[in-house]
Amino acid sequence: MILASPSDLAMWLTLLTAIAYAVPAIVADRMGPSLARRYLWLAWILHGISLVSGFLAEVPRFGFAPALSVTVWWVLTAYAVESQYFPQLKARWAMAALGSAAVILAWYFPGQALHQTSSFWLPLHWALGIASYGMFAAAVIHAALMSHAEKQIRMGNDNESGLPLLTLERLMFRFVLLGFVLLSLTLIAGVVFGEHLYGEAGARLKWDHKTVFSLLSWLVFAVLLLGRYRLGWRGRRAVRVLYVGSALLLLSYMGSRFVVEIILGRSL
Secondary structure (H helix, E strand, O other): OOOOOHHHHHHHHHHHHHHHHHHHHHOHHHOOHHHHHHHHHHHHHHHHHHHHHHHOOOOOEEOHHHHHHHHHHHHHHHHHHHHHHOOOOOOHHHHHHHHHHHHHHHHHOOOEEOOOOOOOOHHHHHHHHHHHHHHHHHHHHHHHHHHHHHHHHHOOOOOOOOOOHHHHHHHHHHHHHHHHHHHHHHHHHHHHOHHHHHOOOOOOOOOOHHHHHHHHHHHHHHHHHHHHHHHOOOHHHHHHHHHHHHHHHHHHHHHHHHHHHHHOOOOO
């Protein structure tokens, strides 16, 4: 009996996951909500298995594309939970297309091998940070849906999102708050346990691009939440501040890793 190699298994798992995501994305209009939701659940499970298998591989690898894939998985997790309470939310096509693209990109750009000196807890630390990415990404998606719905209403068209503007706005800020909490915990863990996480003496706080952009994004999100709950910020102002903070957070890891790994072809 000939067993498939780990790379072949990863390829087939990626292909199955991408197909499971692509089916509701391509034929969403001809599928009922229940069947489309089942396909997304199947794709979400396969996506999670592919992520776990990658981290448990003989030589674990990580980079901008796997980080993006984990982020998308968190976004889909949030959407799966949210759709149970708001089944009228119309975002299945976008979620399916996003998931399919993410798993293919992560397979094509698997990233770099993790350092042997890194702590066993480092992937968990990354998972916590990327979970904050996922929550902010979910907030950005809701902000985009809200902006599009507002534009459609002003043009005299129907709201295509399936949810009222106030509900979208409320959900957006809930994701921002959850992402802010996770980002705060990630930064605190990096400062307090940095030496143990990276296996380097004196590695408590490195003033590199990741630290600077992460702190800047944290400040922007703190201002956004303060403006929301103390000054009543809402609508376009809140969305713009959210976009700025999300862009800074993206640059803190995934954006910088993309430049280093793909454009410059270097290792960190």
